[in-house]
Amino acid sequence: MKRAFVRARRPEHKQQRREAILVAARDLAMASGVRNVSLGAVAEAVGLAKSNIMRYFGTREEIYLILAAEEWRQWAEAVTTRLEASDDVAAALAETLADRPLLCDLLSQTATTLEHNVSIEAARTFKRAILAVIADVGAQVARLTGLRVDEGVELVSAATALAGILYPIANPSPMLAELYAQDPDIAATCPDFLPTLIRALKALLAGLPTLRED
């Protein structure tokens, strides 16, 4: 159902429209996966022409990089809250990621898709946002675990990278789901998101300090 928007002339209207586009892109991605959402579908959902969307965002990838930066920041807040109550760092990182399917979907697409086809300014803003999150959460991890700060940063980077790998594996296409139903021995090798992520992070937590050269 299209809503007919008139051209936004005032700054607050532009801001509203920008927000509406981001909300629509988020909703569509939650419903059908980031990779399946076209700019045309976003335009249709907000009742704007594609050319009109591009006054606000250069490409669909720019929209999703902005949503990704927002998801990273919300994740950092959730981890921070969680680590105030518990010092199980592996579980805190893994469970807060598992709670955020849109973030994990975006993580699975960032390097191979989203960081292509965007302006250098959009890429810079995104990189600075996530580097700030990784530095912040990495420092918290270091404080709680006895890892060095650089090792904390490595652990946080590994957590988000592995979440991006595990997400599409744990959320197979309908065709793969059918294959798993037909061949249970193949399905059995398909890793579960949360236990696999926790185990990898625990192994890294134990293993990283053994690599120090003093």
Place this chain on the structure above:
Amino acid sequence: MKRAFVRARRPEHKQQRREAILVAARDLAMASGVRNVSLGAVAEAVGLAKSNIMRYFGTREEIYLILAAEEWRQWAEAVTTRLEASDDVAAALAETLADRPLLCDLLSQTATTLEHNVSIEAARTFKRAILAVIADVGAQVARLTGLRVDEGVELVSAATALAGILYPIANPSPMLAELYAQDPDIAATCPDFLPTLIRALKALLAGLPTLRED
């Protein structure tokens, strides 16, 4: 430049044509990256119509899944040879992956792209091929390191998953390369493929046995 093929009627001609398609798809991917190769480009390179290509392979993703299975098998051979001469398992896994940019590119695309848009038979053949490789190399790793066989399989799975993450990061788009040139502090956070992979595998090698519950 198109070569005009006549319709292949004999089995050996069909086999030749199939091989020609695979070779063209491989060459194009090596030159411009898997994500940038369309079925149309493959068709043009072998001088066939797209509809004719589809007598041999259902989709571009099927072509690349077949090439991926072949790359996995060649990698297994290389690791096996390497491990006969050296027991540095982390370096052996990482360096043989670093030697294979096409495999790493395919690994970065498998779960998010290649395993979509293929037939269930193509997916099954691919999964069985790579599970056999992981089991084989995992057993070799276990024998050399004192890891249990299931831990060896985990290490090999981690090696290939991390190679798929690190490849697009270490091979940035022209836009990202320009960003890194402008902002050296952002570039400095971009992990190098080989040392990052070796370090992660060494940490897992040390850490996985600490998680055993006896």
